[in-house]
Amino acid sequence: MLVALPRFQMLRLLGVLLPTLVAGLNARSVISSCEAIENAVSSASEVYWPLSIEYAEDIEHWASSSTDLATCSVEPGTTDDLGTILQILGSNQTPFAVKGGGHATNPGFSSTTGVQIAMSRFSEVAYDATTQTVDVGAGLIWDDVYAALEPLGVNVVGGRVSGVGVAGFSLGGGYSWLTNQYGLTVDNIIAYQLVLPNGTAIVVDSSVPDLLFALKGGYNNFGIVTRFTFKAVPQGQVWGGLITFTENELDAVNAATANFAESVTDPKAQIITTYNFLLGEPGVSQLLFYNAPTPPDGIFDEFLDIPYFTKDISTRSFVSLVQASPSNITGGTRGVFNTVSILSYDANILTAVLNETVFWGSRLSLLDTAVFISYDVEPFMTTLFSKAPASSAAYPPSRAQGLLPLNIYFAWLLPTSDETMQQSAVLSAQQLTNAAVADGQDVADASLYGNYAIAGTPVERIFGDNLDQLTATKQKYDPSNVMGLAGGWKVPV
Incomplete structure (x- = not known):
């Protein structure tokens, strides 16, 4: 006998079945895992199904091309519940993904057609003045962290633009406005709260040296991090913001950027010079930063003397400076990152970057629905890797010389x-x-920054000689490769 289901049940059934059917997964198996999780977790956690507002928020990503239609989403609220979830997923061999801020551009790295784990309920920011540390939940974006710490006069070494998630950024390395002074983000993490694949929650600190090393740049290979403990650093007002320049000023911008990269040795001073192709022509978005209310004379004068299109430079709070540069000005488009590693940004490299901007901007905007082509030039002091011991982190695999990241970002409209x-x-x-x-730079095989690298990049290019050590740690803590059910930069078992 056929039974007519109420309309809301039919919609829920359709919403549940569609993602798994489209992906070719065993729909019943994934749904069973969702139902098992729903029945097993406490009231602190919640499972959501397609067509609900919470589900839509849980699967949403900064780049629309990184959003998958999960069979269900779950927001764990405790480490015990998260441990239960991992045990169910591992037992059923159910594909899943872990989303912190949702800023990953590689499809499938923090999204899935299986079970989407959204870490949004892990949202604490707690400063301990005695230990000079800050506990930060894995579900936050950096804007949240900076805003919470601002009244306390302290900060942590985190992201540079608005909207970037804490978790993926911190698990991959982390280049910050404060890196010249204090090192990478991973150099400033002293502990993690980690839920292992077997469901056990542990604190990873110097008493667990193999896992501490692995989590500093080793991504989601060893379990799910729910909390990071950072060193706190003093923070007052800063100076800087965003200037935009049009095509006719690009030669002057190139010269100013090369001179800054080659001559400025003040660790409080940083820039990002972003070459863009937008609305049919090239231009530059220029970020300036100085970690004090007023910079010394001369450091930024060459940039400030160039005629500008827009200018938002002032003494301001750290969070205000970060929010002066939103991470997505194109609003939910499809997107991809890729990267190269540079030893120095001289005039030859900057000319090559500008040429790439114009070439691909002109080519891709005509037929391939590109709306934004961007190349982020990020000069740091060559001593940026010297703030931590050589063997302290999975990334960078070598600290023998500083590598300066360059981020390629393409945004477009259609699949x-x-x-x-x-x-x-x-x-x-x-x-x-x-x-x-x-140009004489020995970077043909240089390690690449995983947070910028495109999917398909060999993991050897990210982890280098550390890969064997990471593999041994993976075999020790995740011998059944539960975390292999999630996407990302995967260490072999």
Whole structure:
């Protein structure tokens, strides 16, 4: 006998079945895992199904191309519940993903058609004045952290633009406005609260040296981090913000950027010079930063003397400066990152970057729905890796010389352009690597920053000689490869 289901039940059934059917997964198996989680977790946690507002928020990503239709989403509220969830997923071999801030651009790295774990309920920011440390929940974005710490006069070494998640950023390395002074983000983490694949929650600190090393740049291979404990650093008002320049000023911007990169040795001073192709022409978004209310004379004068299109420079709070540069000005478009590693940003490299901006901007905006082409030039002092011991972190795999990241970012509208955009980002990175090698820089096989690297990059390029050590740690703490059911930069078992 056929039974007519109420409309809301039919919609829920359709919403549940569609993602798994489209992905070719065993729909009943994944739904069973969702139901098992729903029945097993406490009231501190919640499972959500398609067509609910909470589900939509849980699966949403900064780049729409990184949003998958999960079979269900779950918001764990305690480490015990998260341990139960991992045990169910591992036992059933159910694909899953872990989303912190949702800023990953590689599809499937923090999204899935299986079970989406959203870490939003882990949202604490707690400063301990005695130990000079800050506990930060894995579900936050950096804006939240900076805003909470501002009244306390302290800060942590975190992200530089608005909207970036704490978890993925911190598990991958972390380049900060404070890096010249204090090192990478991983150099300033002293402990993690980690839920192991077997469901056990532990604190990982110096008493667990193999896991502490692995989590500092080793991503989601060893369990799920719910809390980071950072060293606190003093923080008052800063100076800086965003200036934009039009095409006719690009030669002057190139010269100013090269001079800054080659001559400025004040660790409180940093810039990001972003070459953009938008609305049919190139331009630059120039971020300036000084970690004090007023910079010394001369450091930024060359930039400030260039005629500008817009200018938002002032003495301000740290969070205000970060929010002066939103991480997505194109609003929910599809997107891809890729990267090259640079030893120095001289005039030859900057000319090559500008040429790439114009070439790909002109080419991809005509037929392939590109709306924004961007190359982020990020000069740091060459001593940026010297703030921590050589063997202290999975990333960088070598601290023998400082590597300066360059981020390639393409944004577009339609899924039909996905393959073209991915391939173009690969070709552009290779072209810039070739330009750096021709410039005398030994970077052909240099390690790459995983938070910028495109999917398909060999993990050896990210972890280098540390890969064997990470593999041994993986075999020790996740021998059944539960975390292999999630996407990301995967260490072999």
